[in-house]
Amino acid sequence: MVAISVYATNASGQFKSWSQLVSFNGGYASLVGEATGNTLDGYAFDFTYEQVNMDGNMAGGVMITYLAGHDEDGENDRRINYQSIPILLQGKYFFGSENLKGYLQGGAGIQFSRIEYTGPNLLLLDGDSGFAFSLGLGGYFFTDEKIFINAAYNFSYMSNSFYRDGIVHLFKVGIGFQSL
Numbered sequence: 811m812v813a814i815s816v817y818a819t820n821a822s823g824q825f826k827s828w829s830q831l832v833s834f835n836g837g838y839a840s841l842v843g844e845a846t847g848n849t850l851d852g853y854a855f856d857f858t859y860e861q862v863n864m865d866g867n868m869a870g871g872v873m874i875t876y877l878a879g880h881d882e883d884g885e886n887d888r889r890i891n892y893q894s895i896p897i898l899l900q901g902k903y904f905f906g907s908e909n910l911k912g913y914l915q916g917g918a919g920i921q922f923s924r925i926e927y928t929g930p931n932l933l934l935l936d937g938d939s940g941f942a943f944s945l946g947l948g949g950y951f952f953t954d955e956k957i958f959i960n961a962a963y964n965f966s967y968m969s970n971s972f973y974r975d976g977i978v979h980l981f982k983v984g985i986g987f988q989s990l
Contacts, residue, residue, distance in 0.1 A: 823952025827866030835984025852879030940969035
């Protein structure tokens with residue numbers, strides 16, 4: 811952590827006001843079904859586009875994520891596969907230095923889900939959609955004026971119209987690009 815702080819103060823990259831930020835991220839996702847307590851381990855990839863305001867302390871944009879999780883019960887030969895694509899409008903509040911920008915994030919939107927449940931002589935497939943809400947925190951480390959590294963945690967609640975709602979914990983890292 812100290813090494814990152816020392817490097818961040820000597821880096822030549824800078825966060826710019828009124829810039830556009832695009833990032834591609836991937837990471838670990840933990841999905842918990844409401845009322846069941848079942849945890850599905852998986853992964854996620856996302857694309858984020860943001861426009862920073864003139865003061866450089868806020869940004870607004872869109873985040874599109876692909877989530878996939880699964881759980882196996884080898885004893886009963888059952889498997890659950892879950893996939894979701896949330897599309898969120900989001901806002902961020904930035905703090906920190908020009909090289910190392912922390913942020914708090916909130917978003918709301920819609921999500922489309924697909925679930926597959928397999929077992930002995932059983933195959934259930936279903937799709938659904940609903941609302942998605944997200945809160946998160948993270949940081950951008952600018953390596954130069956156009957490239958940054960993103961690390962973040964997101965907590966999301968996703969509702970569905972006729973099967974169980976869910977909670978998602980997402981830990982992600984990625985690369986981003988800044989254009990002026």
